[in-house]
Structures are given as structure tokens and as C-alpha cells.
Amino acid sequence: MTKFPMTVEGAEKLRLELEQLKKVDRPRIVTAIAEAREHGDLKENAEYHAAREQQGFCEGRIQEIEGKLGNAQIIDISKMPAGDKVIFGSTVDILNLDTDQLQTYKIVGDDEADVKANMISVSSPIARALIGKEVGDVVLVRTPAGEVEYEIDAVRYC
Template sequence: MQKIPMTVEGAEKLRKELDNLKKVERPRIVAAIAEAREHGDLKENAEYHAAREQQSFAEGRIQEIEGKLGNAQIIDVTKMPAGDKVIFGSTVNIINLDNDETVTYKIVGDDESDVKSNKISYQSPIARALIGKEIGDIVVVRTPSGDVEYEIDDVKHL
């Protein structure tokens, strides 16, 4: 099985969610099922069916997270020698050469990506264009509205 790259923060976030599902949600759902069973006939018991559906979702998510963590290659970019090259986990400042706008992105795993927080998946077109390049390099990113040129202004291992 192929290892999935993940930052330390991404792995920690998944572990916290897993912990919450196992220690808080699972017992709450089990209690809700037990309480709904006491109401009698299970065929027409909406609370019972809702609780069973929640249980199915929670157990599925637990398995999904355990699988992801089991296949994760956790990369701690702060332990890598600082350099000018863009790598997985880097925080990169780029300048759009068309309008001089500066944008900062952190290159993360698929599950961690969040455009609102400027965290982009290493598989996104912009990250693929940046990885392996260095400060001062110009990269071309294909977008639906055409090619955009960016200059790599800074690379940090935060």
C-alpha cells in the first residue's frame, strides 16, 4: 500500500478526531441506542433508527481515520534542513507576475487542505508546479482562465 504524506499537524488533528469519536461519540451513541430500545417497538422507533445511523457513520469514520493514520508518512518539515527548495510541508510565498499580488500557501496532505486557511494539497496543480523549485524560480500554473506565472519569493519550513 502506498504511503500518504501528512504533516505533523494533520496527523494530530486526525488523532484528536479519532479520540473524540472513540471516547465521546461512541459512548453517547450507545447510550442513545439503549434508551431508544426501552421505548419498545423498534420498527417504528425513529430515535432508534437515527441512533443506529449515527453509530454506522461514527464507526465508518473511525475505520477511515485509523486507515489513514496507518498509511500515513508523517513528515515534520521543521526537522528538515532549511533551504530555498519547495518541498511537502513548506510554506511558500509566491508573487503573481500579472498583478504583483503575493499569496502564501502551505503544501499539505489531501485531508489537510483548506483553501480558506491557505493550505493546499500537494496534488493540486499549483503545489505540483511549486514542489522542487527554489526561491527566485518562475512557475507557470495552468488555470481554467489560462496560464498564470508566479515567482517564488520565499520558502519556510514552519
């Protein structure tokens, strides 16, 4: 089975969500179903049907998270010796050579990506162009708007 890279923080976030679903949400939904059953006829009981639907979503999410954690290759970037090479989990400062705009991105797993938080997926065009390069290298990134040149300004393993 293929393993998918994930940061320690991403794995912890999923574990916390799984714990919330199993220990808080699941029991609450079971209680709601039991209370709705007490109201009688289940065919026309909207509370019962809503609770059952919630239960389905909750159980589906639990299975999804367990699958992701089971197939995760958790990489702790802080244990890597410091270097100038861009690798999974590193934080990279890149300079857009056309606009002189400096951008900072952390390269993370697909499920952890959040562009608003400057966390990009390892499979994104920018990350694929950066992986394996070093400080001072110029990379060409193909975007929907065209090709953009970036210079790697700094790399941090944190």
C-alpha cells in the same frame, strides 16, 4: 501499500478526532440506542433508527481515520535543514507576475488541504508546479482560467 504524505499537525488533528469519536461519541450513541430500545417496538421507533444511523456514520469515520493514519507518511518539516527549495510541508510566498499580488500557501496532504486557510494539497496544480523549485524561480501554473506565472518569493520550513 502506498503511503500518503501528511504533516505532523494533520496527523495530530486526525488523532484528536479519532479519540473524540472513540471516547465520547461512540459511548454516547450506545447509550442513546439503549435508551431508545427501552421505548419498545423498534419498527416504529424513530429515536432508535436515528441513533443506529449515527452509529453507522461514527463507525465509518473511525475506520476511515484509522485507515488514513495507517497509510500516512508523517513528515515533520521542522526537522529539515532550512533551505530555499519548495518541499512538502513548506510555506511558500509566491508573486503573481500578472497582478503583482503576493500569496502565501502551505503545501500539505490531500486530507489537510483548506484553501481558506491557505493550505493547498500537494497534488494541486499550484503545488505540483512549485515542488522542487527554489526562491527566485518562475513557475507556470495551468489553471482553468488559463496559464499564470508566479515567482517564488520566499520559502519557510515551519
